[in-house]
Amino acid sequence: MGRDHPHGTSASWSIRAEPGSTPPSRPNTTPVEPVRNTGGSMNGDRQSPPWQTPRGSDRQPPPRYTPPAEPGPPPQVQEWTPPWASGPAQQHSNDPRYQPTSQDLAPDSLLRRPKRASTSGWRRGVHRLTGGVINPGESTAEERYRNQVERIRQPVLGDYRIAFLSLKGGVGKTTTTLGLGSTFASLRGDCVIAVDANPDFGTLGERVPNQTSSTVRDLLADADNIRRYSDIRAHTSQAPSRLEVLAGERDPAASEMFGEQDYRSVIEMLQVYYNLILTDCGTGIMHSAMNGVLQLANALVLVSSPAVDGARSAAATLDWLQLHGYGHLVERTVVVISSVRPGSSAVDMNLLTQHFLERCRAVLVVPFDEHLAEGAIVDLELLRPQTRAAFVELAAMVADDFPAASGRHSGSNWR
Structure with a gap:
C-alpha cells in the first residue's frame, strides 16, 4: 500500500482483497448535471433535501411517517345486483312505501305499436296505395272521435238514470232523448232504455219502430211475472241503434194518470236489467211523476231552443230546481240548445251559452236536422254528420x- 504525497500530488492506491471476501464495487463515475441558480443559496446551488440525489444514485428517500389506523366500523358488504334488476323498482328499493306492481310491465310501455291507420280521406288512400x-296516421278529427268513444264506453257502476x-x-226534448239514447246504444255493448214518463200522452214510442203495443201500464200490470230480461223485452220496442223504448199510455180512455209511485215501480224493475235509463219527462214539473223522476235521477239534460222564450223557460226551470232542494242536480245538468228551425238565430249564442255555463256543468248546441224535424222514426244513419257528431x-x-x-262518485250527492 502506498502513502500520500507530501505535496498533495495524486498517488495510486493498492487494495488487496482478502481471501474469501467480495471485492468492492467501483465508485459511481456518472457525471453530475449542473444545477442552475434558483436563488436558494448564495453560491448558486439549489437547496435540496438530502434524499434528492443526482441521477443514477442508489440512495432512496426516507419513508414517510404513517400514523396507525384508528379502529372503525366493519366494512359494509354490498350485495351484487344483476344488470337486469334496474329501473323504477331498483330506484325505489330503499323506500319502504314502494310496492312493485305489474304496471311496470304494462303493454303500453313494453310494446312499440305502429300508428293507427286512418279510416277515411286521403290518409286512408295513401295507406292503401x-x-x-306509408302510414300518415289518424287525423285530428279521428283522434278526437276515438277519445269520445272511449269516454262513452267507460263502465257504469250499477245503473245511471238521466232525466230530460x-x-x-x-223545443226538441223527445228528439234529444232519442238522439242521445241511440248514440249510447250504438256505441256501448250494454242495455239502454228510454222511458216515456210524460203524463200527457207522450210521443216517444212513436219515434221508433213499433214492435209491440204494450205500454208502461202493461208493464206495471205484468210486474208479478217479470223474472228475466226477455219478460221486459216483450213490453219494449227497439230502434235500429239497439235503443229500447218503453212507450207511455196513449189511450184517451185511461182514467189514471202516471204518478210518482208508478214511476218508482217501473225504475225498480228496469234497473235490474239496464245500465242506462233515460226518462222523457213532460213539459210540467209540478205533476206527481216529476217528483219521483227528480228524486231518482243521477243527472239532468235541460233542452232549450235558441230563442228568448225558450232560454227564459230553461232558466226558470233551473231556478225552480235550485229553490226546491235539487241544487245538486243543477250542478250536474247539461243544457242542450236544439235548433228546431233552419237558418241562424238572431240570439247571441255566445251570451246564451255563457249564461248557462255559469250555472250548469256543460252546454251543447245541436244544429238543425231535417230528419229530426220530420217527427218520425229517428235513425242515426240518416242524420247529418254535424248532427251526429x-x-x-x-x-x-x-x-x-x-x-x-x-x-x-265525483259528486257529493251520488245515490
Missing part, C-alpha cells in the same frame, strides 16, 4: 259524470 308502407226536462214544448259529443259529456269503478 302504398300497401301500408223542458218547460216549453216543441253533436250527439256523440253530448254522450261523452254525460258519460264524464258516470260513477267511478271504485264505487265513489
Whole structure:
C-alpha cells in the first residue's frame, strides 16, 4: 500500500482483497448535471433535501411517517345486483312505501305499436296505395272521435238514470232523448232504455219502430211475472241503434194518470236489467211523476231552443230546481240548445251559452236536422254528420259524470 504525497500530488492506491471476501464495487463515475441558480443559496446551488440525489444514485428517500389506523366500523358488504334488476323498482328499493306492481310491465310501455291507420280521406288512400308502407296516421278529427268513444264506453257502476226536462214544448226534448239514447246504444255493448214518463200522452214510442203495443201500464200490470230480461223485452220496442223504448199510455180512455209511485215501480224493475235509463219527462214539473223522476235521477239534460222564450223557460226551470232542494242536480245538468228551425238565430249564442255555463256543468248546441224535424222514426244513419257528431259529443259529456269503478262518485250527492 502506498502513502500520500507530501505535496498533495495524486498517488495510486493498492487494495488487496482478502481471501474469501467480495471485492468492492467501483465508485459511481456518472457525471453530475449542473444545477442552475434558483436563488436558494448564495453560491448558486439549489437547496435540496438530502434524499434528492443526482441521477443514477442508489440512495432512496426516507419513508414517510404513517400514523396507525384508528379502529372503525366493519366494512359494509354490498350485495351484487344483476344488470337486469334496474329501473323504477331498483330506484325505489330503499323506500319502504314502494310496492312493485305489474304496471311496470304494462303493454303500453313494453310494446312499440305502429300508428293507427286512418279510416277515411286521403290518409286512408295513401295507406292503401302504398300497401301500408306509408302510414300518415289518424287525423285530428279521428283522434278526437276515438277519445269520445272511449269516454262513452267507460263502465257504469250499477245503473245511471238521466232525466230530460223542458218547460216549453216543441223545443226538441223527445228528439234529444232519442238522439242521445241511440248514440249510447250504438256505441256501448250494454242495455239502454228510454222511458216515456210524460203524463200527457207522450210521443216517444212513436219515434221508433213499433214492435209491440204494450205500454208502461202493461208493464206495471205484468210486474208479478217479470223474472228475466226477455219478460221486459216483450213490453219494449227497439230502434235500429239497439235503443229500447218503453212507450207511455196513449189511450184517451185511461182514467189514471202516471204518478210518482208508478214511476218508482217501473225504475225498480228496469234497473235490474239496464245500465242506462233515460226518462222523457213532460213539459210540467209540478205533476206527481216529476217528483219521483227528480228524486231518482243521477243527472239532468235541460233542452232549450235558441230563442228568448225558450232560454227564459230553461232558466226558470233551473231556478225552480235550485229553490226546491235539487241544487245538486243543477250542478250536474247539461243544457242542450236544439235548433228546431233552419237558418241562424238572431240570439247571441255566445251570451246564451255563457249564461248557462255559469250555472250548469256543460252546454251543447245541436244544429238543425231535417230528419229530426220530420217527427218520425229517428235513425242515426240518416242524420247529418254535424248532427251526429253533436250527439256523440253530448254522450261523452254525460258519460264524464258516470260513477267511478271504485264505487265513489265525483259528486257529493251520488245515490
